[in-house]
Amino acid sequence: MAEVPMPSDEAERLRELYDLRALEAAEGVEDGEVVLEPDFQAMAELAAYVCRAPIALVSLVGRDRQYFKGRTGVVWTGTDRQISFCAHTICGRSLLEVHDARTDPRFRDNILVTGEPHVRFYAGAPMVSSRGYALGTVCVLDTRPRRLNEQQRQALHTLAREAAVLLETHRSARLAEEALRHLREMEDLKRNFLTGINHELRTPLTSIRSYLQLILDGGLDRETEHGFLKVIERNGDRLLDVLDELLLLASLNARTAVFEPGPADLVAITRLAVEEACAKASHREHTVTVEAPGDIEVRADSRRLRHALVHLLDNAFKFSPPGGRVDVVVTAGPPAVEIRDNGIGVTEEDIERVFESFYRAPEADEHAAGGSGVGLTIVKKIVQLHGGIVRMERNPGGGICVRVVLPEPPPRA
Known part of the structure; x- marks a missing residue:
């Protein structure tokens, strides 16, 4: 048997076959279990009828098999490409007709x-x-x-042309369906965001307003009035934080x-972030450890990077029980910061989406954790500004591990 030719x-x-995702269903099943597609099945039956042939196929030629x-x-459901007649047909753009295979050296x-x-x-039309x-x-x-x-040759050409159009129509339908699903997801995210931001601003x-009204009504002793003013100040700071986050995003x-990136010490930035985050969450009495070498030089905007790390630490504290443990590890080669907690964690599905704008994992709502849903998005964008990557994964023993990896700094002149 002659060697099977390869198209130029x-x-x-x-690549076109895989872009069309035409082989996905065929490659994912075993022989005898494939579910034939009705439209292509009808084409095969019509080809058999028009050409008065006992066998008719609508086939795709993959890397090693014909499906x-x-x-x-x-x-x-298919054959090896090495014995496929169609593997010869796809090398041209005209119909291949073999009148008697016993006399054809191929x-x-x-x-x-x-x-x-x-x-x-x-007889096959490409x-x-x-x-x-x-x-x-x-x-x-x-x-x-x-x-x-x-007439039969022309019919095969017409069916082949329509089969190609149908493949591309299926792709367009899939893309439209995916776009529609994405739009629906975005609408859900916007709705959830508006609900969340309404709570974050209104509360x-x-x-x-309530404490101001009490002060305006008068009759309060000085100590009580001072306490109410402190509450007003804290809530004002909370509003400013939310607005600052939205403006930053x-x-x-x-x-x-x-x-404004420049030479910086990753260890020093991390320690400052830990101090800032711990000060905010001091009432929860977490155990926090920091493991780091003497210093690790990076090229970074220290203020922006510290902001991102504080966000990650805030999340670790927020989703860990009071008295929980948070471990921070700074490593070199490449420069990285790893933050591990023993909190409630998130599902594998949510891990894929937590860095999307306005997305809040169900665990956050279940535990009434505050937030506008933009914190991790900001973290990702800041890390990307530095040319780095941020990943989240579940700890085997529970909780979450977030790893921020930055590029090696350029060599000194």
């Missing part, structure tokens, strides 16, 4: 000819995409030598945020 555009052709999207007259030793189903006749790549064929086979008439404002998205 094989790499691009395969059947529609079939009649056989029970296979196929006379093929096991489909010498054994079951004893193929003698083959399924050419709009970008000009032959992805597969619509073909018919017979167990006796024969020829097609001109401190309501508190401020907007400037990061618009790429207008001030970013």
